[in-house]
Amino acid sequence: MAHDHEEFEVEGARLNTWSNRSGTQSCRPHVVTHPWSLRGLQFEIEAARKHNQRLRIAGAGHADTALCVTDGRLLTLRNYQGVVSVDRQRYRVRVRGGTSLGALGKALADKGLALSGIGGLESQTIAGAVSGGSLATLPTSGLIAKQVTAFRLLLASGEEIECSRSTHSDIFELGRVNLGALGIVTELELQCVPAYNLELIAESRPLDEALAALKTHDANAGGLTLSWSVHAARAGLVRATRTQTRADPAAGHTLPAALATGVRWLAARFPQQATWWLPEPAPAERRVLAATDALGRRSLLPRLRCSCFVPRESLGATVEALKPLLRRSTAATHARLDVTPVIADSLPLSPAHGGDVYYLRLGANRGADQLTLFELARQTMTEHGGRPDWAAWPDGDPAAFDEVADLDAFGCLQARLDPEGLFLNTWLSRLLRRSRGVD
Ligand SMILES: Cc1cc2nc3c(=O)[nH]c(=O)nc-3n(C[C@H](O)[C@H](O)[C@H](O)COP(=O)(O)OP(=O)(O)OC[C@H]3O[C@@H](n4cnc5c(N)ncnc54)[C@H](O)[C@@H]3O)c2cc1C
Structure with a gap:
């Protein structure tokens, strides 16, 4: 295949290490490329095969699990972005895989559309969020992949195929x-809905009461997220619903988020002093936010997350078991536990497959105390039937994913699509060998 240099943006071979956003995963790929075209992507496959890489x-x-690391070739789709087409009658949009969630949200809003579930960070790519099993948490919680009606896949053979319910339906x-x-x-082709704003109603309650509210909440009626800063006696609850009411002009302002980051940084630096000045959640607040302002922005402070999906019936016991661990930890001044109900789905590899679950996300500033805390928290969550989040299980052993639905079929x-394992790395090879019972 001919190779045109304009098809590529190439980073030096073995000059740089690549690391994920949080710095927890790094590798020294032979080469990192950012192709501009389908031809460029096909060339990368050809080159990898030719050099046996x-x-x-x-x-x-953003994934904190070892999903992307390689000593072979690494490519991104950061130059392969944008909306390809819009089907206004069916509210469907087709986008390139490298489109960021932030850019996608804005492009959809311009066309009077929105995703039915919004989640994660502005900078995440749509292909990464779908492929890595990311969760949309607003207004209700479910995997972003549920909104995909078709996708195009470039195979190890160099052939690009369309996959939908009617074509290559097994894939x-x-x-x-x-x-x-x-x-x-x-x-990817995504099912959208007419554009909407989000009404967010926040209140604070004692932790036990907040947990009780979560348990009786009907997840189909709207979103409800509990956020508990571990030092605090009370937890914040945020209800989210769709609205056509105009967004408050200052609602997407980043100052509160920046202040929270500053407070967490101070608390991590001065944990002894922090106990007497750390704030409790604000009592009550109502605001209307444009859907495009609901995504998280990159924090200046490296935060690590460890996330798990626990069965509905285990929520109380899991949080009870986590509480003493979290409170005793030196990370207690800056650790936060978020809990949100997730509606069951039937997606293979989904942690919400086959039953309603709660998504538990433990976040803490990066540091030695946080690593110990995560190890204990991981153990506790899995002991209570938790299924790990593909992208937020730092240092996770592939064995933790043994119970994932349809891993053997996957x-x-x-093996059928990529018999030579071109697209695998050590972590994925181990995961898939385990699924065949040969690890
Ligand atoms: C602060 C923070 C908050 C977060 N909050 C949430 C949250 O609320 N809910 C949640 O579920 N997750 C959350 N995450 C995790 C994040 O959503 C996932 O890591 C997500 O997969 C990241 O998208 P990405 O573009 O960075 O993909 P990456 O992390 O780069 O990749 C993820 C996976 O997708 C694959 N991939 C990427 N592009 C392609 C492609 N074009 N074709 C095939 N495979 C591809 C990669 O190989 C990898 O396996 C959060 C992360 C951070 C840092």
């Missing part, structure tokens, strides 16, 4: 959450 795909690199069914192990997701599909 592996090829991994990174989105924006569509098994491969929306694909961990970048089946090929390169070049385009492994068979991977």
Whole structure:
């Protein structure tokens, strides 16, 4: 295949290490490329095969699990972005895989559309969020992959195929959450809804009361997220619903988020003094936010997350078991536990497969105390039936994912589409070997 240098943006071979956004995963790829075209992407596959190298795909690199690391070739779709087409009658949009969630939200808003579930960070790519099993948390919680109606996959053979309920339906069914192990997701078709704003109503309650409110909440009626800063006696509850009411002009302002970051930094630096001045959650607040302002922005402070999906019936016991661990930890001044109900789905590889669950996300500033805390928290959450989040299980052993639905069928599909394991790395190879019972 001819190779045109204009198809590529190339980073030096073995000059740089690549690391994920939080700095927890790093590697020294032979080369990192950012192709501009389908031809450029195909060339990367060809080059990897020719030189007998592996090829991994990174989105924006937010995953804290070892999903993207490789010593072979690494490519991103940061130059392969944008809306391809809009079907206004069916509220569907087709976008390139490297489009960031922030850019996607703005492009949809311009066309009077929005995703039905919004989640994560502005900088995440849509292909990374779908492939890595990211969760949309607003206004209700569910995997972003649920909104995909079709995707295009560039296979190890160099062929690009369309996958939907009617074409290559087996790949569509098994491969929306694909961990970048089946090929390169070049385009996605997403089911959208008419544009909306979000009404967020915040209140604070004692932790036990807040947990009780969560348990009786009907997740189909709207979103409800509990946020408990571990030092605090009370937890914040935020209810989210769609509205057509105009957004408050200052609602998307970043100052409160920046202040919270500053407070957490101070609390981590001066934990002894922090106990008497750390704030409790604000008592009550109502605001209307444009859907485009609901995504998180990159924090100046490296925060690490450890997330798990626990069965509905285990929520109380899991939080009770976590409480003493969290309170005793030296990370207690800056650690925060977020809990949100997630409606069951039937997506293979989804942590919400087959039953309603709660998503538990423990966040803390990066540091030695946080690593110990995460190790204990991981153990506690899995002991209570928790299924780990693909992208937020730092230092996670692939064995933690043994219970994931349809992992064996996914492994068979991977072996069929990519028999030489071009798109695998050590972590994924181990995961899939385990699914076949040979690890
Ligand atoms: C502060 C913070 C908050 C977060 N909050 C949430 C949250 O609320 N809910 C949640 O679920 N997650 C959350 N995450 C995790 C994040 O959503 C996931 O890590 C997500 O996958 C990141 O998207 P990305 O573009 O960075 O993908 P990456 O992390 O770069 O990649 C994720 C996976 O997708 C694959 N991939 C990427 N692009 C392609 C492609 N074109 N084709 C095939 N495979 C591809 C990669 O190989 C990898 O397996 C959060 C992360 C951070 C840092």
